[in-house]
Amino acid sequence: MLSAKDIVVGYHRGRPVLDHVDLDLRPGTTLxxxxxxxxxxxxxxxxxSLLLEPWSGQVTLDGETVPGFRQRAPREQRTAVGVVFQQPRLATDPRWTLDDIIRGPLHACRRPDDGIVDDLTHAVGLTPDLLRRRPHEVSDGQLQRACLARALVLRPRYLICDEMTAMVDASTTALLVHLVRDRVTTDGIGVLAISHDDTLLDAWADSVIHWP
Ligand SMILES: Nc1ncnc2c1ncn2[C@@H]1O[C@H](COP(=O)(O)OP(=O)(O)OP(=O)(O)O)[C@@H](O)[C@H]1O
Structure with a gap:
């Protein structure tokens, strides 16, 4: 389970955005x-996703407390959590091809490609022609497909989808959500699906929590 326990954090001292927040993400479920x-x-x-260090509180990953965040998080913990953001253009290097983007985490971790790149590019519907292009040569939806493939390439145990489909059309939304749901049922990953679209979440998630 990926858990946030009693988290307090914000961006300006004395003004927390999260004030004693708890959240549990269970394997094999979509929250x-x-x-x-x-x-x-x-x-x-x-x-x-271990990118922002809380002022207080703990994150635990399958029973282990996360001792540090960003580059101070142990690689084994960092790679156990994948993340897809809302805006793919802010989350990708414009000089890289889509193929480079998807393979990036494998290179960074010096892990071999055991066929997962082919599997994922097929699953997200990216053709060899699209894989050779750079971000400015593809649509937002095509780039977000690459970002989802990148997030899954290290076979994370948890996946955070932060407004993953906000900038893509209905058919790409259906494809991306279908693929993520498939990973939940076949690989047992735990997914946090963040969206302002209640209809989408009702169709996608096993349970939904509403803030505040
Ligand atoms: N990097 C940052 N620096 C300063 N303030 C920030 C930063 N990121 C977010 N905030 C502020 O923290 C608060 C929560 O922002 P957050 O992005 O977590 O909200 P959200 O629920 O995801 O919103 P949205 O649905 O619009 O994406 C907001 O008041 C926002 O302005």
């Missing part, structure tokens, strides 16, 4: 998180 703009959904996403 939806809904709430108005600014209530702290992306902030909890950053804490759970």
């Amino acid at each position: 939806g998180l809904a709430g108005p703009s600014g209530c702290g959904k992306s902030t909890v996403a950053k804490v759970l």
